[in-house]
Amino acid sequence: MSERKPQVLLIGFGGVGTIVSYTLEHLGRAEVTVVSRPETYDSIKSGYRIESCSYGIIDNYIATNVVKSTKEGYEKYGPFDYIIITTKNIPEISPVVDFLEDCYHESSTIVLIENGIGIEIPIYRKYPKAIILSGVSLIGTTLYEDTVKHIARDIIKFGAFINYNLDKQMQYDRCKHFLSLYSNDNNFAEYEENVKLTRWRKLVYNTCINTTCALTDLDFGRMDLFGGMESVVRPAMKEVVAVAKSEGVEIEDHVIDEMIRGEDGVYYPPSMLIDVRNGNYIENTVIISNVVKYAKRNGVPIPTLTVLDNLLKLVQLRTGEAKGRFELPEKRPLPEENYQIQFKY
Amino acid sequence: MSERKPQVLLIGFGGVGTIVSYTLEHLGRAEVTVVSRPETYDSIKSGYRIESCSYGIIDNYIATNVVKSTKEGYEKYGPFDYIIITTKNIPEISPVVDFLEDCYHESSTIVLIENGIGIEIPIYRKYPKAIILSGVSLIGTTLYEDTVKHIARDIIKFGAFINYNLDKQMQYDRCKHFLSLYSNDNNFAEYEENVKLTRWRKLVYNTCINTTCALTDLDFGRMDLFGGMESVVRPAMKEVVAVAKSEGVEIEDHVIDEMIRGEDGVYYPPSMLIDVRNGNYIENTVIISNVVKYAKRNGVPIPTLTVLDNLLKLVQLRTGEAKGRFELPEKRPLPEENYQIQFKY
Numbered sequence: 226m227s228e229r230k231p232q233v234l235l236i237g238f239g240g241v242g243t244i245v246s247y248t249l250e251h252l253g254r255a256e257v258t259v260v261s262r263p264e265t266y267d268s269i270k271s272g273y274r275i276e277s278c279s280y281g282i283i284d285n286y287i288a289t290n291v292v293k294s295t296k297e298g299y300e301k302y303g304p305f306d307y308i309i310i311t312t313k314n315i316p317e318i319s320p321v322v323d324f325l326e327d328c329y330h331e332s333s334t335i336v337l338i339e340n341g342i343g344i345e346i347p348i349y350r351k352y353p354k355a356i357i358l359s360g361v362s363l364i365g366t367t368l369y370e371d372t373v374k375h376i377a378r379d380i381i382k383f384g385a386f387i388n389y390n391l392d393k394q395m396q397y398d399r400c401k402h403f404l405s406l407y408s409n410d411n412n413f414a415e416y417e418e419n420v421k422l423t424r425w426r427k428l429v430y431n432t433c434i435n436t437t438c439a440l441t442d443l444d445f446g447r448m449d450l451f452g453g454m455e456s457v458v459r460p461a462m463k464e465v466v467a468v469a470k471s472e473g474v475e476i477e478d479h480v481i482d483e484m485i486r487g488e489d490g491v492y493y494p495p496s497m498l499i500d501v502r503n504g505n506y507i508e509n510t511v512i513i514s515n516v517v518k519y520a521k522r523n524g525v526p527i528p529t530l531t532v533l534d535n536l537l538k539l540v541q542l543r544t545g546e547a548k549g550r551f552e553l554p555e556k557r558p559l560p561e562e563n564y565q566i567q568f569k570y
Numbered sequence: 571m572s573e574r575k576p577q578v579l580l581i582g583f584g585g586v587g588t589i590v591s592y593t594l595e596h597l598g599r600a601e602v603t604v605v606s607r608p609e610t611y612d613s614i615k616s617g618y619r620i621e622s623c624s625y626g627i628i629d630n631y632i633a634t635n636v637v638k639s640t641k642e643g644y645e646k647y648g649p650f651d652y653i654i655i656t657t658k659n660i661p662e663i664s665p666v667v668d669f670l671e672d673c674y675h676e677s678s679t680i681v682l683i684e685n686g687i688g689i690e691i692p693i694y695r696k697y698p699k700a701i702i703l704s705g706v707s708l709i710g711t712t713l714y715e716d717t718v719k720h721i722a723r724d725i726i727k728f729g730a731f732i733n734y735n736l737d738k739q740m741q742y743d744r745c746k747h748f749l750s751l752y753s754n755d756n757n758f759a760e761y762e763e764n765v766k767l768t769r770w771r772k773l774v775y776n777t778c779i780n781t782t783c784a785l786t787d788l789d790f791g792r793m794d795l796f797g798g799m800e801s802v803v804r805p806a807m808k809e810v811v812a813v814a815k816s817e818g819v820e821i822e823d824h825v826i827d828e829m830i831r832g833e834d835g836v837y838y839p840p841s842m843l844i845d846v847r848n849g850n851y852i853e854n855t856v857i858i859s860n861v862v863k864y865a866k867r868n869g870v871p872i873p874t875l876t877v878l879d880n881l882l883k884l885v886q887l888r889t890g891e892a893k894g895r896f897e898l899p900e901k902r903p904l905p906e907e908n909y910q911i912q913f914k915y
Binding site for chain 2: 437440441442443446447448450451452453456457486489490491492493528529531532533535536538539540542543546553556557558559560564566
């Protein structure tokens with residue numbers, strides 16, 4: 226009888242999720258149960274083609290199990306050793322903590338391969354004994370229909386969001402165990418004890434470049450050539466560095482210059498710009514609003530981030546209306562009516 | 571022999587220009603020569619239908635003269651008593667001062683019915699003896715093909731941008747003369763000696779609301795209902811009031827609340843939003859960049875306006891690229907190449 230392999234529940238099976246799943250399974254190190262939305266179930270169940278710069282061409286990758294809900298996954302294959310979440314993180318639309326409702330077990334370690342800051346807090350609030358790992362990923366991978374094009378190698382840092390209710394070492398060990406499943410010769414998976422540093426460093430980029438590109442409908446290259454790096458992004462980045470510092474995270478000055486230079490010779494649309502162009506929700510809450518929240522709490526002046534954040538909140542509501550999240554009266558309500566938007570979800 | 575009527579050269583024959591022309595001509599007070607672009611010449615020459623909330627239905631209004639260039643206008647009908655400009659004011663694309671090159675005569679009074687601040691400066695720089703009148707207009711009027719729909723009455727204030735090289739009283743008198751041609755029972759044309767106050771008051775609106783709506787692709791009503799008035803517009807308005815003050819213009823606090831309330835029950839897209847939606851250039855230089863320039867000169871902190879201004883500069887360049895004002899290399903230039911955009915105009 227063979228040893229039971231680590232069982233993984235994976236929520237989010239797009240470009241990133243597919244590579245995560247394949248990474249864990251292809252060397253026989255773990256078994257993945259993918260949670261699929263009803264409309265993609267058949268497609269995931271019959272397999273995706275993967276064209277990977279690291280793993281080569283995989284004609285048809287089918288995850289070990291595919292289920293239609295976290296509940297079904299838990300009942301059939303749970304409890305899980307790891308619950309990995311690779312979805313976009315949009316708390317006001319679909320809170321990540323809600324995904325855990327039907328599949329979390331105290332033996333499970335949660336792995337958040339997601340952007341942003343403060344993303345572990347709602348989970349710790351509901352599950353004070355949870356172990357949560359942070360995955361900060363730099364990867365280029367996109368799902369088109371049933372083909373995943375993986376064009377830039379998987380560089381990822383894992384660490385534990387420390388839960389102070391639990392033994393620290395145990396959390397470090399759990400993270401190292403996960404890394405032993407994930408790391409291989411074809412990716413660059415690293416252990417990073419200082420999760421806050423990793424996350425804040427990535428925010429220096431995301432909070433400033435993604436937002437500016439999204440608001441101006443310009444890709445990274447154009448925004449740079451048009452002067453936006455110096456006029457908007459650099460002041461914003463300095464503010465992020467100051468907020469990080471107020472949170473006890475020292476980011477060296479050269480990080481800003483490195484991120485601004487962008488040496489790769491492609492114009493490159495950041496994810497938030499792609500979301501806006503496709504009329505999709507953006508991850509503004511975890512990428513910028515939470516930074517603004519920390520800044521306010523710590524008394525750090527952030528004039529640039531404040532404006533970017535407030536503009537993006539308006540953009541998110543524009544998307545909400547377009548997606549039918551609410552309807553406005555045909556005639557504009559007058560101020561004295563104190564009209565309140567009625568959200569459907 | 572009848573007295574020679576005042577001769578007017580009109581540059582800009584859109585929604586506003588048509589009403590201005592009709593206003594001056596329909597009581598026989600002046601003769602208007604319209605400068606048309608080649609592509610609209612036939613259409614203007616054969617007349618526009620005007621559906622006006624103030625003047626009723628005019629089946630076919632044809633201006634006295636229509637010419638294809640300022641040069642042709644000057645040679646055939648000049649010199650003019652008044653040269654009225656109602657075009658959009660976009661100095662980086664088509665400087666208003668250039669329009670005067672072939673039609674200005676020292677006997678002419680220039681009338682700028684345009685938005686923004688600092689719009690007279692380039693003209694005074696080139697024509698130090700010029701007399702320039704300011705027209706600040708609140709009007710709802712739009713040209714569709716060859717029909718002008720005039721839906722909100724013409725409320726307009728005229729005053730002289732004082733040229734300190736010339737006698738003040740003479741400039742006031744010139745303005746009053748123009749007003750005597752323009753004012754009638756169907757409009758609300760007023761003499762306003764304090765041109766700076768009128769212009770800065772309008773900026774409190776335009777600099778903040780137009781820009782925020784344009785950047786978020788939201789009309790006035792939605793931007794308000796979504797919270798943008800308090801989060802972006804009000805802070806921006808306070809900054810405009812402070813800049814005005816540094817320029818010696820006192821705007822009372824209640825002006826902000828009046829402008830924010832917007833009592834009219836329509837969602838209303840401001841002109842800058844319409845321009846962005848149509849892929850047209852925006853008047854960001856005269857509406858916000860010049861305000862930023864004054865603020866810097868006078869040492870007024872304007873964190874909100876700075877970000878809005880810098881974002882809109884990027885938007886303007888995006889439009890420029892789309893309109894073929896420049897082309898970027900297919901491969902993004904690397905930072906060390908120090909690539910400079912080559913503008914075609």
